[in-house]
Amino acid sequence: MNSKRPVNLDLTTIRLPLPAYTSILHRVSGVILFVGIAFLLYGLDLSLDSKAEFEQFTECLTSPIAKFIAWGLLTGLGYHFVAGIKHLLMDAGIGESKESGKTGAQVTLVLGVALSILAGVWVW
Template sequence: MNDKRPVNLDLTTIKFPVSALASITHRIAGIALFVALPILLWMLDRSLASPESFAELKDLLASPLAKLVVWGILAALIYHLAAGIKHLIMDMGIGETLEGGRRGAFTVIAVSVVLILLAGVWVW
């Protein structure tokens, strides 16, 4: 049997196009938001339970680890939102070509990097 399928299926050696990387990252950001949801709900509960629990949460969020976690959650939210807006624009028929998809992926990444850095300045 003369099989011409690829033998090497190591994903680290395959060069993905930027649109594929943007799509994969969008999915990862969605999963990260799903995982972060209990943390966010717990923080909301602590902030609304009593003035004392709000003060405790405020003190907890002053630690560098908590700031890093909040920044990570914000980063996932920002990227997922930017990529979702790109998908909504594509649903209207704008940027559906190969070049449009590539340009849209670069735009999402650039806008997300800027907004994530601004969110980091805001959190820290």
């Protein structure tokens, strides 16, 4: 096949639509949750070994790094939940047009940011 179409290899000039960015963020939040499970399981293991290790774990949770990790996990969970609901609605036939897809992406981003702020207020 001899294609004479132009090929754009400069990734900085490619402009994706808003729903594409929300889809990419949905995948990224899923990866964050997958990696975060390791931290959560480590914390569960520490908290179940002994009373001393439970106290060590609760003391560790007061550090800024642990709070940042908890905030990141809650932010990822909130965004992934909102984007998942959007995808379920699209599977049901709601919001499949181009304009409603753009509106759904905007709503997803706004709700994701709102949940992230709420998670930050709750953690700190």
